[in-house]
Structure formats: C-alpha cells, structure tokens
Amino acid sequence: MSEQTNDRGVLGGLLDRASGAVSQVAAAGALIVVFVVLSIVAPSFLTADNLFNLGSQTSVNAVMAVGVTLVIITGGIDLSVGSVAALSGVIGVMLMANYGFNPLLGILGGLVIGAVAGLINGLLVSVVGLPPFIATLGMLSVGRGLVLIVTGAVAVFGAPESFRLLGQGVINSIPIPIVLIVLVAVAGHLVLTRTRLGRYAYVMGSNMEAARLSGVPVKKHTTAVYVLSGALAGLGGMIAASRINSGQPNFGEGLELDVIAAVVIGGASLFGGRGTVLGSLIGAFLVAVIRNGAVQLDIGTFYQNVLIGVIIWLAVWWDRYQRRKLAGDAGG
Incomplete structure (x- = not known):
C-alpha cells in the first residue's frame, strides 16, 4: 500500500510539473501572438522608443513579480506590494533630497523600507497567525496611509540627476532596468532551485502541515519569503521613482493586480506548490x-x-x- 501511495505521489508531482510547463508555454504563446498582432494594428508599437519604454515599464512589475512568486509558491499572497513600492520610493527620494544621501544609499534605504514591510507581513503570518490575505491587505492600507502622511500627499522632488540612471540609464545600449530584470531573475531562480529556502517553499506550498511535521522551520522560511517580496517591491518602487526622478505618493495604486496577474498567468498556483521565475517574467x-x-x-x-x-x-x-484533473489521474 505504501509503495502504491508513493507511486501516486511521484506521478502527481510529475503531472503537476508538466501542468506548470504547459501553462508557461501557453503564456509564452499568448505573448508572441499579442506582440505580433499589436505590431500589425498599432504602427507605433514596434518603434525603438516604444520598445525601450516597454522594457523600462515592465522592469517594475517583473522585479516585484519575482518576490511575489516566492510568496505564492508557499501558498501565501502579497497584496501590499503596490503600497510598499510607493512608500519605498518616496522615502528613498526623501533620503536623497532632504538628507543628502547619495543615490546608492537612497536606493538601499528604499530596499530596507520594503524589507521591513515584508518582515512585518511575514511575522503577522508566521508568528501571529493571520491569514496572508488579511496580513498583507492590512499592510496595503498601512503603507498607503504612511505614504500620504510622510509626503502630505505631495510629490517629492530634489533627488540628484544621477539617480535617473537606475530607471533611464543604459549599459552598451541595453537599458539598466532590463539588466536589473535579468539579475533579479537569475537570483530568484537560484534561490528557488539551489537553496534550502526554495526547496522548502515548494514543500510548504504543497502541504504546510506535512512540512511542519517533517521538521521544516516553517515560521522562519515563511517570514523570509515575505521579506524578499518586500525588498523587491522596494526595488521596484525605486526604479519607478528613478524614471521620473521623484517620489509620487499615488504610485502603485492597483499595481498588485498586475503583479499577481503576471505570476498566475506564468503558471504559478494560488493554492501553492507551483511556480517559476521564468513563468512570472513571461506573465509580466x-x-x-x-x-x-x-x-x-x-x-x-x-x-x-x-x-x-x-x-x-x-x-x-x-x-x-488542472488540479482536479491531476488529482483524478494520480488517484487512478
């Protein structure tokens, strides 16, 4: 009986991975079709300026989607990324404009703000025991409120011109935001495939109770994925602020919709246990x-x-x- 159960589990895992691959291929196919159609019906779509802008615009969502992918794989959700990005962006710009921080320290400050917000999310989920939906929904409201409090609902200006390089600069004709997408994607892929955190994330998402009983430090790793999601939201906020060289208090409203959509379209399951960085990038x-x-x-x-x-x-x-079909196939 145990061998039969094990065989079914292995079969279910293989089918689930195959299902995720199918979703990625479908998303990639849809991307190609939409791209080709727009190239035909919208003459200005395929211009160099528009493609440059498209890459820069995508970088914000793509970077944030990598962090949200980690959270969703564990079976969680992060609804706060838009507000956290806005908070990180305005505080990062304020550090440069009001306190004389150089751009690198200002960007780092934005990432730290995002990571702290993620830490709070993670502790609310792992220690306090709040459902991820409630914890991050609360942070969405708290973050947006703090943005309005610290800025007085007025845009923040005065960052150095060199700060523009993060969102507008190029390296050998390649936009720096595209370079950042690649770096974050490679790092995210390595975390998921080469680290204990990545392996445990899939285990927790597949069966949280089984992971806990198996000795996985669930609280520690749950908190870690939310910290990473918050830090990458902070990076996304700094990229967005750099593109217009200012901190905008209304930035990121509804952005979580696009980010979560990108991750789900790319083959991640909102029920946990499945997702890849590549799929999320395709979705973004x-x-x-x-x-x-x-x-x-x-x-x-x-x-x-x-x-x-x-x-x-x-x-x-x-x-x-797909899950119902896989459950039937594995059970049969």
Whole structure:
C-alpha cells in the first residue's frame, strides 16, 4: 500500500510539473501572438522608443513579480506590494533630497523600507497567525496611509540627476532596468532551485502541515519569503521613482493586480506548490504588452483593468481545472 501511495505521489508531482510547463508555454504563446498582432494594428508599437519604454515599464512589475512568486509558491499572497513600492520610493527620494544621501544609499534605504514591510507581513503570518490575505491587505492600507502622511500627499522632488540612471540609464545600449530584470531573475531562480529556502517553499506550498511535521522551520522560511517580496517591491518602487526622478505618493495604486496577474498567468498556483521565475517574467511581459498596446490603440485604463481581471479569472480557473484533473489521474 505504501509503495502504491508513493507511486501516486511521484506521478502527481510529475503531472503537476508538466501542468506548470504547459501553462508557461501557453503564456509564452499568448505573448508572441499579442506582440505580433499589436505590431500589425498599432504602427507605433514596434518603434525603438516604444520598445525601450516597454522594457523600462515592465522592469517594475517583473522585479516585484519575482518576490511575489516566492510568496505564492508557499501558498501565501502579497497584496501590499503596490503600497510598499510607493512608500519605498518616496522615502528613498526623501533620503536623497532632504538628507543628502547619495543615490546608492537612497536606493538601499528604499530596499530596507520594503524589507521591513515584508518582515512585518511575514511575522503577522508566521508568528501571529493571520491569514496572508488579511496580513498583507492590512499592510496595503498601512503603507498607503504612511505614504500620504510622510509626503502630505505631495510629490517629492530634489533627488540628484544621477539617480535617473537606475530607471533611464543604459549599459552598451541595453537599458539598466532590463539588466536589473535579468539579475533579479537569475537570483530568484537560484534561490528557488539551489537553496534550502526554495526547496522548502515548494514543500510548504504543497502541504504546510506535512512540512511542519517533517521538521521544516516553517515560521522562519515563511517570514523570509515575505521579506524578499518586500525588498523587491522596494526595488521596484525605486526604479519607478528613478524614471521620473521623484517620489509620487499615488504610485502603485492597483499595481498588485498586475503583479499577481503576471505570476498566475506564468503558471504559478494560488493554492501553492507551483511556480517559476521564468513563468512570472513571461506573465509580466504579457501584462505589460497588453497595457502598452491598449494605450497605443487608445483603450482606456478602465477597460484595461477589466481585461486583466478577466485574465486572472481564466488563469485561476485553468489552475483549478488542472488540479482536479491531476488529482483524478494520480488517484487512478
């Protein structure tokens, strides 16, 4: 009986990984189709300036999506990334404009703010025992409130011109935001595939109680993934602030929708245990291309939000369908 159960578990794991790969391929196929269609129907879409802007715009969501991927793999959710990004961005700019920090220290300050917010999220989930949805929803409100308090709801200016390099600079004709996407993606992939944190994240997402009974330090690693998510939200906020060389208190409103959509579209399961950095990057670029193309075609933001919401519905429905089918196959 134990051998049969083990065989079913192995089969289920193989089928689940295959299902995730199928979702990634489908997202990549959709990205190619949308890209080609927009290249035909929107003449300005394929221009060098627009593609440069598209890459820079995508960098914010893509960097943040890597952190949210880690959280979702554990079976959690982070609804606070938009507010945390805004808070990190305005405080990072304030450190430079009001206290004379150089850009590197200002950027580091923004990352620290994001990491602290992530730490609070992680402790609320792992120690206090709040559901991730509630913990991060609270941080969404707290973060947005703090942004308005520290700025007085007024944009923050005065950062050095050199700060623009983070969001607008190039290295050998390659935009620095694209370089950051690659660096963060490689680091995220290594964390998921080569570290204990990555292995435990998948185990916790697949069965949290079994992970706990197996001796996995669940509280420690749950907190760690939220810290990483917060830090990367902070980096995303600093990239966004750098693009306009200012801290905007209204930045990031609704951004968590795009980030979570990117992760789910890329094959991660909101029920935990499945997800990859590559899939999330594909999802981030797909969402960015859809939004960019909508602007090119003069489609309003309201309609864009409806479209992204429908895509999330379809992605989660597809995940549930696959899980039911896999459970039937493994059980049979």
